[in-house]
Structure formats: structure tokens, C-alpha cells
Amino acid sequence: MQQINHIIQTQGSEIVQAIGQHIAISLVSLLIAALIAIPLAILLMNHRRAANVALQITSILQTIPSLALLGILIPLVGIGTVPSIIALVIYAVMPIFQNTYSGLTTIDPNLEEAAEAFGLSRQKKLVRVELPLALPMIISGIRIALVMIIGTATLAALIGAGGLGTYILLGIETNNNALLIIGAVLSAALALLFGAAIDWLGKLSFRRVGIVLGVVVVLIGGVAGYRHLVQPQATITVAGKLGSEPEILINMYKDLIEQDHPNIKVTTKPNFGATTFLFKALQSGSIDIYPEFTGTVLESLVKHESSASRNPQVTYQRAQKALKAQYQMAYLKPMKYQNGYAIAITQAFATKYHLKKISDLQRVAGKVHAGFDPDFYQQSAGYPGLSKAYGFKFGSVKTMEPSIRYQAIHHGKINLVDGYTTDPEVQEYHLVVLKDDQKFFPPYQGAPLMTEKLLTEHPELRTTLNKLAGRVSTTDMRKMNYLVTVKHHKAATVAREYLQKQGLLKTGN
Known part of the structure; x- marks a missing residue:
């Protein structure tokens, strides 16, 4: 209550x-x-x-x-x-x-x-x-x-x-x-x-x-x-997927655009839906901009023949070229952090066995009791591929719904889970994210996605939104997600405070 x-x-x-x-x-x-x-x-x-x-x-x-x-x-x-x-x-x-x-x-x-x-x-x-x-x-x-x-x-x-x-x-x-x-x-x-x-x-x-x-x-x-x-008719509509992270990002876009271009009115539509719905909305003109991840573009939105790359810059360039060629869309520069798969363990387990990298799990694989999302457990890009790439097999593995696995590790039922690098539960439960030293997981960097038509009409958006390029670390995003999801701060407030702290937004805006 x-x-x-x-x-x-x-x-x-x-x-x-x-x-x-x-x-x-x-x-x-x-x-x-x-x-x-x-x-x-x-x-x-x-x-x-x-x-x-x-x-x-x-x-x-x-x-x-x-x-x-x-x-x-x-x-x-x-x-x-x-x-x-x-x-x-x-x-x-x-x-x-x-x-x-x-x-x-x-x-x-x-x-x-x-x-x-x-x-x-x-x-x-x-x-x-x-x-x-x-x-x-x-x-x-x-x-x-x-x-x-x-x-x-x-x-x-x-x-x-x-x-x-x-x-x-x-x-x-x-x-x-x-x-x-x-x-x-x-x-x-x-x-x-x-x-x-x-x-x-x-x-x-x-x-x-x-x-x-x-x-x-x-x-x-x-x-x-x-x-x-x-109510004034918004010139630009910025939408985001479900969750705190997309809502934080679209409020950053809104604040930066309205500060640099007071003549442009921006409206935000948080929790707009899943990837497919947002992409179709962008195609139909129902929305104008939304943040998308490089790995998601290559896996779900475009057709490409080249093998997956673990190099973030190569992944971004392939996604950018494919979006422009196949859908006439502009994909601006990505931020620093990656919201990709992660392997997290308890602080006690990490300290006891000096675990910092995923490859360190080879020494204690028999002592690992993992809880995985069913998809992660079955997909080649999940546990099967990870096990093969790093050469280990965990002592026990249970599959459970994503919302349950963090509760399970928090209560000591398991000591390792799959998740995403920016999950707020990592901070909430003081978990340790192991470094992917073999670079098994593909890169997932967020960047603004829009149509070429919008960028032609408003070329100034490129300079404004590229201010976020190379910024926002994984730790930064995890902390902001924690404030919104766990502490229930408003996403707009969290986004504005971050921009002001980074000197990207004037105080009082």
C-alpha cells in the first residue's frame, strides 16, 4: 500500500x-x-x-x-x-x-x-x-x-x-x-x-x-x-517503447529540441508499444522519432546478409545503411551505453570466488545455480551459444519468467541470472554484472530513428540530437532507470536533471 x-x-x-x-x-x-x-x-x-x-x-x-x-x-x-x-x-x-x-x-x-x-x-x-x-x-x-x-x-x-x-x-x-x-x-x-x-x-x-x-x-x-x-498542434511527435528507459530518452529528445528550437513544438508518447508497432507508426507518419537499438534494427527490422558483428561501430553503420536503403529512414549517432544481454551474479558469489568476467565462471561452473528467461535458455544467442563460446556448463539451470528471476536471486534461490545491462534491479539488489570478455553478446546502442523526410524538413534536428552521441554510460542509464522504476521519480524530471548535470540543458529549462 x-x-x-x-x-x-x-x-x-x-x-x-x-x-x-x-x-x-x-x-x-x-x-x-x-x-x-x-x-x-x-x-x-x-x-x-x-x-x-x-x-x-x-x-x-x-x-x-x-x-x-x-x-x-x-x-x-x-x-x-x-x-x-x-x-x-x-x-x-x-x-x-x-x-x-x-x-x-x-x-x-x-x-x-x-x-x-x-x-x-x-x-x-x-x-x-x-x-x-x-x-x-x-x-x-x-x-x-x-x-x-x-x-x-x-x-x-x-x-x-x-x-x-x-x-x-x-x-x-x-x-x-x-x-x-x-x-x-x-x-x-x-x-x-x-x-x-x-x-x-x-x-x-x-x-x-x-x-x-x-x-x-x-x-x-x-x-x-x-x-x-x-491545445497547440505538435510539430514533432516523439514516442518510446514500454518501460522507464525509453520514456527517459524521449524526454531528453524533447528537452533538447525545444531548447535549441523554440519554434518547434514537441509532444511525447511514452509506453507506445513494442518494436513492430513503433516502426510501423514511424512508417505511417503517426509518430516522427523514436529511440531504437542497433542490434534490434539488424535482428528485427531490416534485411541484411552479412554476419553479425560484435563491433558496436560496425553494427551501427550496417543498421544505418540498411534503414536508409530499405525504408528511407535516418538513424542518428548512438549513445555510449548498451542495453544488451548481461550475466549478473550476487555480490557474495562474486566476492567469494573473485568473479569479474564471464570467463571466470569456468572455474566455478559446477557451483552456479542459474535462473534464465525461457527464450535466453533456448536461443543460440543465449545460454547454448554462451556455454559453447566460454566452454562451461552450469551446475543447475532453471527457466522462469523475466519478472521472477530477479526475485529469485534476491531471495537466494539462485546465484546467477540473465538480464539487460541497464536493468534497475541490478542496482536495487546490488548485483554484479560480469564483463563479456569474449564479446559474445551483440551490441545494442540506442539512437534516434526518424524518416529522411523529417530530417530534410528539419535538418537542425541532427545537430541537436547528436549532442547525446557518445554520452550516457551504462551506469548512468541504470541509475536513471532505478530512480524511475524503483523510486518512482518522474521520467521527465530524471531526464532533465541528467541533461542539466551534463551541461546540455540550461538550468531552469
Whole structure:
């Protein structure tokens, strides 16, 4: 609870913003789904066969896994809010359509005949008799859809749409149960709150329901219009992957750009998603810049025939040339630190056996009890290749989820783990990172990635962002990650303080 309270106190504005994003995505999706499903049910209420076909189609769409649906939508409509809303609408149409159709087609025939006997036209009968009688069923369908939308909307964070899913994903990514609880509890609270609001709506008359929905539509449109008019349109959008490190880097980019070029407005989008999502967003123009690692470029983003190099400069040059040739992208100079694989051991184990390099493990391989990520344990670039390159086989090896292995070494269950050189847990648990003296692991240096088009329009960005070239050591980044992930300092503050300390940013900026 103390950790949760600290996060709420230090990140209160970000949490409120995430709640607002979650509500906006959910309500807009629900409104669009209702505008599709309710008229469709009305149109097909007297056409049973066509209604069954429509119901089957919506049911099939709802069985598509949400991640697969997002993957299908990204090449078509890009990344961010739009594909998230489309996916949520697809999931929400079925319960609203089904309940509306059932409500309209199960009305007592005697009431239908009475309405016709009074001489009501088809339209008046629908508005005065059928819809009011079907309203409880319609409201029930809307309630089911809304609860489903709020729960599924947490996945919107995977493609940069924000919302409370950001905290859930960060909690899983960083093994931070406090963030996980905040995201999950607030999502559940929203579902309960809006579910109660829908129940209250169901107790109102048909006319009052229409008035309330009209007010909601006006409010949503008004807020969106106000933000569009009041908030300045950003010239450059800088995004980052999930985690504290990318957020620190994009805030460094923002501070440097806005200091050197006050005429350029910069907006940041932290926790925008995984590598593939960010790269596609850069291609589509949804974002303008994001930090990427040299090793990741060669392994995941470009096609290249040359064998992997352990030389950081060669790796960068190959990545830069491939990005320019294949995607017309500019890859600026990298920073000093590398966020690559690392082998970490306890301080006690290192002291007892005088271990400083990975090759030193040859002397004590039988005494090593390792905990590895399943991928690291199986991949040739992981333990199998490492074991072959250094000529050792550990006494025992257990595979475990990344979030668990640091807890295991902290509690003495194991004495060696795989990780990344800038992991904040290295500092938190006082671990020793062994030097890769055989240079087995490929280099992973971070550098700004953007399109050639952006650099042509703003050539000044090269000089500004290259101020970080050769700077930020592994120790520096590990300490900054520790401050953000463990101490819960704001990434923007940590980034600004580092730049000021290095003389890259004027004090007071």
C-alpha cells in the first residue's frame, strides 16, 4: 500500500490522464457500436433470416482474439486510437444488436395490434411503443458491451492509444505489482461505475434516456473540440517503447529540441508499444522519432546478409545503411551505453570466488545455480551459444519468467541470472554484472530513428540530437532507470536533471 500511495502521489496527473483516455476510448466505441447495432436491429426486426445472418457475422467477429484483430487493423489504419476504437466497436456490436433485436421481436402481439388499432404509423409505433418496451433489453445489451469494452480497452496501450492498460503492461514488464494493481483496480472501478450508470439509465423513461445520451454526445464532442482548438498542434511527435528507459530518452529528445528550437513544438508518447508497432507508426507518419537499438534494427527490422558483428561501430553503420536503403529512414549517432544481454551474479558469489568476467565462471561452473528467461535458455544467442563460446556448463539451470528471476536471486534461490545491462534491479539488489570478455553478446546502442523526410524538413534536428552521441554510460542509464522504476521519480524530471548535470540543458529549462 505504501508503494501504491507513493505512485499515486508522484504520478497523480498521469493516472488521471490515463483514466480520461480510457473513458474517452470506451465511450466513443460504445456510442459508435450503438449507432450501428440499434438501427441495424430495427431495420432487420421483420426480416428474421437476414437478422440471423447478421447475428452470425457479429458472433464470428467477436471470436477473433483481440491481439490478432489489432494486428489485422494496424496495416490498414495505422497505430493508436483509431484501430483501438474499431476493434472495440467490433466486439461491442454483437451484444447490443442481439439484445435490441430480441427486445423488439418479443413484444406482446396484442400490444402491437392495439397500437395499429389506434392508427399509429410504422414510425410512431416504433418510437412510442416498440422502443420503449424494448428499452430494458437494449440497456442490458449496452451494459454488457460497456463492461466488455472497458476490460478490452486495456489492450489499447499495446498500440499507443494510452489508457489504464499502460499501467498493467508496465507492471508486468517491470515486475511492479503496485502499477499492476493500480491499472487493474481502476479498470474494474470504471466498469462498476459505468455499469451502475447504465442501470440507472434503464430506470428512466425513453424520452429522458434520449436526453441523457444527447447530453453525453454533446459533452464528448465539446471536450474534443475544445482540446483541438486550445491545445497547440505538435510539430514533432516523439514516442518510446514500454518501460522507464525509453520514456527517459524521449524526454531528453524533447528537452533538447525545444531548447535549441523554440519554434518547434514537441509532444511525447511514452509506453507506445513494442518494436513492430513503433516502426510501423514511424512508417505511417503517426509518430516522427523514436529511440531504437542497433542490434534490434539488424535482428528485427531490416534485411541484411552479412554476419553479425560484435563491433558496436560496425553494427551501427550496417543498421544505418540498411534503414536508409530499405525504408528511407535516418538513424542518428548512438549513445555510449548498451542495453544488451548481461550475466549478473550476487555480490557474495562474486566476492567469494573473485568473479569479474564471464570467463571466470569456468572455474566455478559446477557451483552456479542459474535462473534464465525461457527464450535466453533456448536461443543460440543465449545460454547454448554462451556455454559453447566460454566452454562451461552450469551446475543447475532453471527457466522462469523475466519478472521472477530477479526475485529469485534476491531471495537466494539462485546465484546467477540473465538480464539487460541497464536493468534497475541490478542496482536495487546490488548485483554484479560480469564483463563479456569474449564479446559474445551483440551490441545494442540506442539512437534516434526518424524518416529522411523529417530530417530534410528539419535538418537542425541532427545537430541537436547528436549532442547525446557518445554520452550516457551504462551506469548512468541504470541509475536513471532505478530512480524511475524503483523510486518512482518522474521520467521527465530524471531526464532533465541528467541533461542539466551534463551541461546540455540550461538550468531552469
